Amino acid sequence: NAGVTQTPKFQVLKTGQSMTLQCAQDMNHEYMSWYRQDPGMGLRLIHYSVGAGITDQGEVPNGYNVSRSTTEDFPLRLLSAAPSQTSVYFCASSYSAVAGGRTNEQYFGPGTRLTVT
Amino acid sequence: AQTVTQSQPEMSVQEAETVTLSCTYDTSESDYYLFWYKQPPSRQMILVIRQEAYKQQNATENRFSVNFQKAAKSFSLKISDSQLGDAAMYFCAYRSAFGGGATNKLIFGTGTLLAVQP
Numbered sequence: 001n002a003g004v005t006q007t008p009k010f011q012v013l014k015t016g017q018s019m020t021l022q023c024a025q026d027m028n029h030e031y032m033s034w035y036r037q038d039p040g041m042g043l044r045l046i047h048y049s050v051g052a053g054i055t056d057q058g059e060v061p062n063g064y065n066v067s068r069s070t071t072e073d074f075p076l077r078l079l080s081a082a083p084s085q086t087s088v089y090f091c092a093s094s095y096s097a098v099a100g101g102r103t104n105e106q107y108f109g110p111g112t113r114l115t116v117t
Numbered sequence: 118a119q120t121v122t123q124s125q126p127e128m129s130v131q132e133a134e135t136v137t138l139s140c141t142y143d144t145s146e147s148d149y150y151l152f153w154y155k156q157p158p159s160r161q162m163i164l165v166i167r168q169e170a171y172k173q174q175n176a177t178e179n180r181f182s183v184n185f186q187k188a189a190k191s192f193s194l195k196i197s198d199s200q201l202g203d204a205a206m207y208f209c210a211y212r213s214a215f216g217g218g219a220t221n222k223l224i225f226g227t228g229t230l231l232a233v234q235p
Contacts, residue, residue: 031221042121042208042225050221058222088160094221106223108162 002026006091006109013081013116021076021112023091029107031094032074036060036087037111043090049074081116088113119144121211123226130199131234137184138194138229140209148214151185151192152223157205165207168192170214196231204233 007022025032033048045058049068063085065077074093078085091109120143130136142151153165168176168185175183180200184193196203209226 033222035223040126040227042227043223044225045222048222090162092162092223104221105164105167111160111162113160 004107004109006112011114017081018079023074024072025093029093030096033092034076035090038087083116086116119211119224121209121224121226123229125229127230129232135197140192142190142211150212152210153194154208155205199233201233206230
């Protein structure tokens, strides 16, 4: 099992450019999510998905789009990058969208460091 | 809405000594989970320890233990016999025990950067 993978690891964009951060998991997890990490602010939820074809907004969704066409993949799209989107982005997944307990731990990818100039 | 507060931006400990990281949270829910995550310079988020709110017994994992005070909404992490490899950012996090959608999300504190002095 590769677990949760993210590509790229690092990216530099110019203001106004678009790009897609890739996230994939091979654990057949139902629930997937994207967080951003900023200094002094911890991790904040951007978007999440409870299954293929179902997505919803988290705490800080503006400027980001997501889709979930397969169970494995959950890409995050920046349509027009802004300097405020400079951050470290984490993808996470868990077995179920509804179950509690130890079996529903969230697994994190290694993160993508994005810089927008 | 639930919130998590870590009031210590930075801490330092001597190797082999014990250190306690503080975390408080606010919620109106009766059942939930609390976590401590470690983030070393590699950026990888590593789950250190978890606590179910319905359990009165404090969780322990080897050198890591928690002091869970439900009434006070306090969840501190104690690291015993600190090692150089413990140096990292530590995040306290909350998750609702009620399943479904946004309630499955983790709510993080702002983190405590732990330095371990040789």
